[in-house]
Amino acid sequence: MTEVIATNETILVVGGGISGMTAALEAAETGKQVVLLEKRPYLGGRVSQLYKYFPKLCFPTCGLEINQRRAKMNPALRILTLAEVTSVEGEPGNYRVGVHISPRYVKENCTACGDCERAVSSEFDDEFNYGLSKRKGAYLPHRMAHPLRYVLDPRIIGSEDAEKAKAACKYDAIDLDDSGEDLTLNVGAVIWATGWQPYDANRIQPYGYDRIANVITSVEFERMADPSGPTGGRLIRPSDGKEARNVAFIQCAGSRDHNHLLHCSRICCMATLKQTTYVADAWGDDADISVYYIDIRAIDRFEDFYAKVRETTRARFIKSKVAKIEENKANGNPVLHGVDTEGYHRYANEHDLVVLAIGMQPSVPSDQFPVKLALNEEGFIEPAPENGAIFAAGVASDALDVNRAVQHATGAALKAVQVVNRVAGQEA
Amino acid sequence: MSELNQQMIEQYRTRFLQEVEANVEEGEWVKMCMQCGVCSGSCPLGKHWAHPPQEIFMMIRAGKREEVLTSDSMWMCTSCYNCIVRCPRGLPITHIMHGLATYAKRLGLAPKNQPTAKFAQLFWDNLVKKGRVNELKLGLSLYFMNGFGEGIKVAMKQQAIGLGMLRTKRMNPMEVVGGHAVKDLDGFHKMIRKAQELEDARIKQNAG
Ligand SMILES: Cc1cc2nc3c(=O)[nH]c(=O)nc-3n(C[C@H](O)[C@H](O)[C@H](O)COP(=O)(O)OP(=O)(O)OC[C@H]3O[C@@H](n4cnc5c(N)ncnc54)[C@H](O)[C@@H]3O)c2cc1C
Ligand code: SF4
Ligand code: SF4
Ligand code: SF4
Ligand code: SF4
Numbered sequence: 226m227t228e229v230i231a232t233n234e235t236i237l238v239v240g241g242g243i244s245g246m247t248a249a250l251e252a253a254e255t256g257k258q259v260v261l262l263e264k265r266p267y268l269g270g271r272v273s274q275l276y277k278y279f280p281k282l283c284f285p286t287c288g289l290e291i292n293q294r295r296a297k298m299n300p301a302l303r304i305l306t307l308a309e310v311t312s313v314e315g316e317p318g319n320y321r322v323g324v325h326i327s328p329r330y331v332k333e334n335c336t337a338c339g340d341c342e343r344a345v346s347s348e349f350d351d352e353f354n355y356g357l358s359k360r361k362g363a364y365l366p367h368r369m370a371h372p373l374r375y376v377l378d379p380r381i382i383g384s385e386d387a388e389k390a391k392a393a394c395k396y397d398a399i400d401l402d403d404s405g406e407d408l409t410l411n412v413g414a415v416i417w418a419t420g421w422q423p424y425d426a427n428r429i430q431p432y433g434y435d436r437i438a439n440v441i442t443s444v445e446f447e448r449m450a451d452p453s454g455p456t457g458g459r460l461i462r463p464s465d466g467k468e469a470r471n472v473a474f475i476q477c478a479g480s481r482d483h484n485h486l487l488h489c490s491r492i493c494c495m496a497t498l499k500q501t502t503y504v505a506d507a508w509g510d511d512a513d514i515s516v517y518y519i520d521i522r523a524i525d526r527f528e529d530f531y532a533k534v535r536e537t538t539r540a541r542f543i544k545s546k547v548a549k550i551e552e553n554k555a556n557g558n559p560v561l562h563g564v565d566t567e568g569y570h571r572y573a574n575e576h577d578l579v580v581l582a583i584g585m586q587p588s589v590p591s592d593q594f595p596v597k598l599a600l601n602e603e604g605f606i607e608p609a610p611e612n613g614a615i616f617a618a619g620v621a622s623d624a625l626d627v628n629r630a631v632q633h634a635t636g637a638a639l640k641a642v643q644v645v646n647r648v649a650g651q652e653a
Numbered sequence: 654m655s656e657l658n659q660q661m662i663e664q665y666r667t668r669f670l671q672e673v674e675a676n677v678e679e680g681e682w683v684k685m686c687m688q689c690g691v692c693s694g695s696c697p698l699g700k701h702w703a704h705p706p707q708e709i710f711m712m713i714r715a716g717k718r719e720e721v722l723t724s725d726s727m728w729m730c731t732s733c734y735n736c737i738v739r740c741p742r743g744l745p746i747t748h749i750m751h752g753l754a755t756y757a758k759r760l761g762l763a764p765k766n767q768p769t770a771k772f773a774q775l776f777w778d779n780l781v782k783k784g785r786v787n788e789l790k791l792g793l794s795l796y797f798m799n800g801f802g803e804g805i806k807v808a809m810k811q812q813a814i815g816l817g818m819l820r821t822k823r824m825n826p827m828e829v830v831g832g833h834a835v836k837d838l839d840g841f842h843k844m845i846r847k848a849q850e851l852e853d854a855r856i857k858q859n860a861g
Binding site for chain 1: 687688689690691693694695699700704705707708738739740741742743
């Protein structure tokens with residue numbers, strides 16, 4: 226049974242990405258009791274799946290590590306993974322929140338030795354690598370996972386593999402009878418930091434993501450560039466494993482389009498500029514980079530980054546939204562068709578690999594919130610008074626980069642602290 | 654050049670975008686175009702035109718009045734609707750193209766001997782007469798649009814389709830002598846006249 230002490234002076238944070246971790250730590254470090262719920266088996270959210278951060282081109286892992294250390298040191302912070310909110314009732318200062326915890330089948334005494342993983346044979350798409358590789362039915366979600374604890378895929382439960390995993394564990398850390406749990410928490414304020422998901426590229430029909438192997442998304446490209454990722458950091462084509470030197474990026478894939486997402490996803494211009502450096506770093510003078518864009522949105526301090534990248538990667542910028550992609554059947558090259566706005570030239574350009582700068586949309590669909598919240602047209606949470614003491618943090622509120630998401634999360638923590646302080650004041 | 658054209662030039666001077674917004678059907682959408690190029694890239698015929706839709710919209714904003722209104726580009730549009738389906742901003746591109754063509758014609762600037770323009774005129778004349786399109790007559794006049802000899806050649810090629818249509822009663826050979834009309838032909842003509850009056854009044858008002 227999970228022991229969670231929660232009162233109406235407790236702050237609940239939903240979503241353990243960079244925004245949720247920040248909000249939870251900021252609140253806990255003021256001395257408040259905080260419970261952090263994360264749906265995945267580990268913390269960190271989408272940034273743990275990025276290779277480098279713009280604009281400094283440093284590694285996200287270092288920021289995540291600092292947060293994980295802060296979390297470990299703070300007794301006021303309770304973290305629950307594989308946890309989701311099922312219901313929210315009540316009012317500011319007094320909410321009752323239903324929480325469902327899915328079974329992990331692995332107890333806290335797991336040492337991450339990996340014996341169970343070696344013992345099982347079943348394989349599944351690795352969600353951490355967006356399906357670009359496979360992982361075992363007993364697995365560590367990723368190298369740096371926090372908590373550093375294995376997971377059994379529920380699909381192997383009841384199979385021979387489950388028994389094999391259990392038998393392999395020297396520490397008796399595997400509990401095949403784990404059936405999860407349902408809890409009710411009493412909290413004073415809620416911070417909603419459930420983040421984003423990539424827009425479904427299959428819905429952009431003319432780009433053939435579902436038909437053309439060498440058309441991938443920007444989130445997949447991040448995994449490909451990572452030395453600990455599915456290709457060992459080599460930029461290669463999914464169709465034939467050939468080196469991808471001539472790489473095209475298509476901006477606004479699914480964003481700023483009334484057939485898809487209406488909003489500008491705000492980070493994808495910067496993400497592409499960053500990713501052109503991956504190509505340039507990999508191939509040097511042999512890199513051949515094209516960026517197809519409507520306009521490059523590198524706002525305020527990012528303008529310098531844009532200028533620097535243009536110079537160092539020698540990427541070609543083509544002002545045109547690509548109309549359609551076809552495949553050259555002979556060599557698997559995607560062929561991009563469109564009209565260039567500068568001169569109105571019609572083009573049919575071949576590349577080794579095409580990366581769709583895919584849009585960001587809220588991870589929780591508008592109709593699937595366990596509580597009624599004021600949302601904008603795109604499904605992001607509004608800072609509206611009718612949301613009571615439920616505050617959005619990070620990308621749950623709007624498409625933001627990490628820096629802005631973290632600032633926003635700090636603001637959300639402050640609002641939540643004010644609510645529970647009010648409660649404490651009334652009770653004193 | 655028509656008198657109306659002169660009046661419009663004086664009225665709007667360099668403000669061609671405003672002229673389009675006020676006088677062209679769906680013209681108020683032109684300023685919403687973000688020049689992404691998807692319409693041009695998706696247009697199956699675009700490569701045969703002088704100016705694809707995206708460029709036409711830019712030319713309107715750049716005040717290239719003469720070039721736009723005398724262009725044959727908008728007459729080339731086949732109403733396939735590819736562009737409308739794809740435009741990220743939801744511009745009714747096809748309708749704007751037709752609106753521009755209509756406006757150009759009204760001002761007497763439409764290119765002479767443009768096949769689509771001729772077809773459109775034949776279609777219209779045919780429609781207005783009886784309130785419905787007489788396929789046989791329209792078909793015949795189309796065949797002979799390019800002269801009699803050419804018409805016979807085309808007609809021979811199309812014979813199979815025409816005979817098929819006769820057999821399945823989709824086309825009545827007697828229509829060539831009169832052709833049946835809509836029930837209330839008088840009412841229909843009144844309606845067309847009224848629509849024309851309203852349209853004329855609007856344009857006249859804009860012409861100052
Ligand atoms: C291709 C690409 C590259 C990028 N590169 C950069 C970069 O270089 N620099 C930069 O600053 N930004 C970059 N970004 C943006 C960056 O990813 C976001 O700013 C960041 O992920 C926002 O963090 P978040 O915590 O708000 O959301 P997320 O990272 O999405 O975290 C949300 C967390 O909530 C969890 N969750 C979701 N739903 C529930 C639920 N119902 N219950 C419980 N938990 C839930 C999720 O599992 C996840 O852990 C990039 C984005 C893309 C698409
Ligand atoms: S569950 Fe057991 S075998 Fe598997 S990694 Fe943990 S300690 Fe090792
Ligand atoms: S940030 Fe750039 S690529 Fe992303 S939607 Fe906005 S303009 Fe398009
Ligand atoms: S697709 Fe729409 S927004 Fe893009 S250039 Fe054409 S009209 Fe303009
Ligand atoms: S409707 Fe006209 S302008 Fe649009 S794509 Fe078809 S032919 Fe081209």
